[in-house]
Amino acid sequence: MSMPAYYTTKDKIWHYAFRVICFAIFFFLLAPILIMIPLSFNAQPFFTFTREMLTLNPEGYSLRWYRDFLGSESWMRSIRNSFVIGIAATIVSTTLGTLAALGLSRSEMPAKGLIMGILISPMIVPLIISAAGMFFFFSSINIAQTYLGVVLAHAALGTPFVVITVTATLVGFDQSLTRAAANLGASPTRTFFKITMPLILPGVISGALFAFITSFDEIVVVLFVAGVEQRTIPREMWSGIREDISPTILAVATILVLISVALLTVVELLRRRGERLRGLSPQ
Amino acid sequence: MADATADSGLTGSETDKRGRLLTSDGTPLRRALERANRRRKLTAFALVAPLLAFILIFFAFPIAQMMWRSVDNPQVVNALPQTLEVLRDWDGRDLPPEEAYAALHADMVADLERPRREQKIGPLGIRLNYELSAARSAISRTTRDVASFEAPYSEAFQNAHRLWGDVELWRIIKREGRSLTLSYYVAALDREYDEFGNIVKRDENRRIYVALFGRTLALSLAITAMTFLLGFPIAYYLSILPMRYANLLMIAVLLPFWTSLLVRTSAWIVLLQQQGVINNALVAIGMIDDSGRLSLIYNQTGTIIAMTHILLPFMVLPLYSVMRTIPPSYMRAAKSLGATPWTAFRRVYFPQTLPGIGAGGVLVFIISIGYYITPALVGGQSGRMISNEIARHIQQSLNWGLAAALGSMLLVGVLVLYWLYNRLVGADSLKFG
Numbered sequence: 001m002s003m004p005a006y007y008t009t010k011d012k013i014w015h016y017a018f019r020v021i022c023f024a025i026f027f028f029l030l031a032p033i034l035i036m037i038p039l040s041f042n043a044q045p046f047f048t049f050t051r052e053m054l055t056l057n058p059e060g061y062s063l064r065w066y067r068d069f070l071g072s073e074s075w076m077r078s079i080r081n082s083f084v085i086g087i088a089a090t091i092v093s094t095t096l097g098t099l100a101a102l103g104l105s106r107s108e109m110p111a112k113g114l115i116m117g118i119l120i121s122p123m124i125v126p127l128i129i130s131a132a133g134m135f136f137f138f139s140s141i142n143i144a145q146t147y148l149g150v151v152l153a154h155a156a157l158g159t160p161f162v163v164i165t166v167t168a169t170l171v172g173f174d175q176s177l178t179r180a181a182a183n184l185g186a187s188p189t190r191t192f193f194k195i196t197m198p199l200i201l202p203g204v205i206s207g208a209l210f211a212f213i214t215s216f217d218e219i220v221v222v223l224f225v226a227g228v229e230q231r232t233i234p235r236e237m238w239s240g241i242r243e244d245i246s247p248t249i250l251a252v253a254t255i256l257v258l259i260s261v262a263l264l265t266v267v268e269l270l271r272r273r274g275e276r277l278r279g280l281s282p283q
Numbered sequence: 284m285a286d287a288t289a290d291s292g293l294t295g296s297e298t299d300k301r302g303r304l305l306t307s308d309g310t311p312l313r314r315a316l317e318r319a320n321r322r323r324k325l326t327a328f329a330l331v332a333p334l335l336a337f338i339l340i341f342f343a344f345p346i347a348q349m350m351w352r353s354v355d356n357p358q359v360v361n362a363l364p365q366t367l368e369v370l371r372d373w374d375g376r377d378l379p380p381e382e383a384y385a386a387l388h389a390d391m392v393a394d395l396e397r398p399r400r401e402q403k404i405g406p407l408g409i410r411l412n413y414e415l416s417a418a419r420s421a422i423s424r425t426t427r428d429v430a431s432f433e434a435p436y437s438e439a440f441q442n443a444h445r446l447w448g449d450v451e452l453w454r455i456i457k458r459e460g461r462s463l464t465l466s467y468y469v470a471a472l473d474r475e476y477d478e479f480g481n482i483v484k485r486d487e488n489r490r491i492y493v494a495l496f497g498r499t500l501a502l503s504l505a506i507t508a509m510t511f512l513l514g515f516p517i518a519y520y521l522s523i524l525p526m527r528y529a530n531l532l533m534i535a536v537l538l539p540f541w542t543s544l545l546v547r548t549s550a551w552i553v554l555l556q557q558q559g560v561i562n563n564a565l566v567a568i569g570m571i572d573d574s575g576r577l578s579l580i581y582n583q584t585g586t587i588i589a590m591t592h593i594l595l596p597f598m599v600l601p602l603y604s605v606m607r608t609i610p611p612s613y614m615r616a617a618k619s620l621g622a623t624p625w626t627a628f629r630r631v632y633f634p635q636t637l638p639g640i641g642a643g644g645v646l647v648f649i650i651s652i653g654y655y656i657t658p659a660l661v662g663g664q665s666g667r668m669i670s671n672e673i674a675r676h677i678q679q680s681l682n683w684g685l686a687a688a689l690g691s692m693l694l695v696g697v698l699v700l701y702w703l704y705n706r707l708v709g710a711d712s713l714k715f716g
Contacts, residue, residue, distance in 0.1 A: 011624075014624075018516065018520070019520070021516055022516050022517050022520040025513050025516060025517045026517065026532065026535040028513065028592065029535050029536060029538075029539050029592065029595060029596075030535050030538065030539070032547065032550040032551060032554055032592060033538065033539060033542055033546070033547065033550055035550065035553070035554065035560065036546070036549075036550050036553060039553065039560075046558070047552075047553040047556065047558070047559055047560070048553075048558060048559055048560050048563045049560065049563070092337075096333050096334040096337055097334060099330045099331070099333060099334065100330060100331045100333070100334035100335070102330050103326075103327045103328065103329070103330030103331035103332075104327075104331060106323070106326075106327040106330075108320065108323040108324045108326075108327050109324070109327040109328070109331065110324055110327075110328065115331060115335060118335065118338060118339070118343065119331075119334060119335065119338055121338070121342065121343065122338065122342050124649070124697065124698070124701050125346065125653075125694060125697065126652070126653020126654075126655075126670060126693060126694070126697055127653065127655060128653060128655045128670040128673050128674055128690070128693075129346060129349070129653070129673075129690045129693065129694050130342065130345075130346065132349055132673065132674075132677050132686065132687075132690060133342075133345035133346035133347075133348065133349040134341070134342075134345050135677070136345065136348060136349055136352070136683075137341075137344065137345030137348055137349075138345075152341050153341070155337075155341075156337065156338060156341050156342040159334060159337075159338065163334070213541065216543075217543045217544055217545075219544070219545060219656055220655050220656060223674075224677075224678075233543075233545075234543065234544070234545045237543075237545040237546075237549065238545065238656075238660075241545070241548070241549055241552065241660055242660070245552070249549050250549070250553070252546075253543070253545075253546040253549055253550070256542065256543045256546050257538075257542055257546060260538065260541040260542045260543065261538065261541075263541060264534075264537055264538060264541045268537075
């Protein structure tokens with residue numbers, strides 16, 4: 001924004017000072033995440049820049065922590081686990097969540113407020129309480145320390161995000177379209193797959209991505225419900241930080257940051273596409 | 284509208300003799316509509332039902348079951364039925380009479396005859412130990428020899444372990460001889476029962492939880508305040524920028540939001556530790572001396588810094604969405620009417636941002652009050668929060684009743700705050716990214 005001509009010196013100082021403050025805060029937000037990327041190429045087992053790194057000497061840099069990561073049996077297993085559990089939980093929560101959102105956005109839905117409250121409670125209840133409750137319950141029905149247990153737990157934690165995003169998509173949904181389809185002789189199933197689904201798909205996909213990232217990033221429930229076999233990436237990082245902190249963590253972190261950048265891009269594109277499709281924003 | 288219960292015989296016409304509208308098959312229109320409406324309601328409900336059942340079974344029920352543990356107290360009742368019967372008339376002043384010891388002997392012998400998996404004495408020892416340390420060893424030592432005890436039993440028991448001559452243990456057995464108890468909550472509030480059964484404060488040096496709740500609240504408030512101080516300027520800046528630049532800068536807010544929690548926490552460990560980037564940089568530019576490295580982590584400072592960073596997006600996003608809707612012309616109008624920029628900001632702009640501040644503030648506060656991971660990794664001893672204590676009681680001290688009592692108190696607090704949040708903004712307005 002350019003400065004208006006009538007600004008006094010004091011206004012000008014404030015104008016610049018404010019921007020400096022803002023960029024300092026943006027720096028605070030980004031720097032901790034970005035600083036790990038160069039540090040992950042450290043040739044030494046330190047969490048700080050060595051003299052060689054600062055002078056840009058190639059000897060100060062290496063890929064040893066990436067080799068370490070790729071060569072480690074437990075890290076590789078944790079990647080497999082994170083994806084298997086994340087995808088399974090996402091399928092469960094997206095299916096159930098989308099159906100529920102369709103029901104909740106019908107005007108005839110009874111006790112909407114109460115049901116919505118129950119459905120989004122996994123997002124509100126502190127994770128430690130959910131995790132403790134699931135730990136006791138899953139142990140009593142013998143699914144603690146199994147993949148099934150972790151998947152069910154993560155599916156429960158992911159559903160509120162699906163319900164909320166899909167419900168939000170349905171707010172702008174033109175109900176006359178489904179009525180028109182019915183009028184033209186389509187069965188409710190056909191109407192759903194031919195008319196409703198394509199229109200709410202961006203919302204469903206971004207809900208699914210939220211559910212996936214919830215599971216992918218979840219650690220508290222994993223700490224309580226998962227066994228050694230089901231350790232996910234965050235769980236492995238947790239032990240890495242607590243037990244033997246080595247720069248391998250930074251290599252993992254760098255890879256995870258790249259994954260989040262990719263996810264963020266997809267969600268943002270979907271959001272714009274969804275808004276355009278529903279005609280909410282001119283473009 | 285008229286009461287539509289009676290049927291009429293007039294089919295095929297548009298109204299019956301009482302003047303009610305009919306459909307083509309002759310049912311009163313009102314009833315046909317009601318039926319259709321009921322069917323639609325059922326369809327809507329059927330869509331929601333699978334998820335509702337799933338959440339109730341795998342989420343709500345486990346939590347309810349865990350909360351039940353905070354009052355559930357079956358151990359003494361199950362293990363010592365005869366003893367409790369005798370103790371019913373005991374006044375609790377002096378040691379109980381010989382019959383109580385005899386009943387205790389009978390109860391313990393009866394328990395030994397049960398199959399090992401069904402024995403009740405083990406859980407009894409654990410339960411009594413929560414109230415009186417050493418009670419567990421008293422029970423287990425006595426169990427070993429109890430089969431060979433002979434009358435007088437009071438002597439035999441007191442010889443086996445000195446605690447059986449302690450009236451305190453008997454009072455606890457009598458007090459906890461009910462299937463529901465409040466003693467976990469009493470302990471969670473740093474209170475205990477005195478010899479007359481009144482609830483009194485614990486000794487100063489044994490009070491933990493009230494202070495910990497206080498610290499959790501204080502830390503959460505500090506974190507909320509920090510996110511507000513840092514979030515307000517950038518939300519405002521984003522809101523006055525043209526959309527194109529705002530979307531670009533928004534990445535700075537959204538990238539941390541989407542980055543793994545463990546990644547962000549380890550980033551702060553890397554930055555803040557004594558041999559970390561910040562301390563090294565400060566030493567290098569001579570601000571601090573090598574021996575005077577700052578302890579920025581494994582204490583409250585570490586918890587506050589890392590959690591402020593982690594929760595800042597939750598403050599910025601609601602603030603930004605509110606600020607976007609405030610027309611800039613209001614400020615201009617205020618200024619043209621003679622207000623100084625500060626007055627215009629304070630009297631005109633700021634009040635309009637209050638819904639966003641409320642929403643962001645309550646959201647950050649709710650999340651931070653139940654936070655577990657970051658305080659556990661960077662909090663050290665002084666940055667621990669109530670969640671860490673709950674986890675400790677579940678995983679290490681195995682006092683599940685106390686963990687459940689602390690958890691229930693936390694949960695109630697969070698639900699009250701959430702209700703408040705809902706009143707302020709409505710749950711539907713939660714947005715992510």
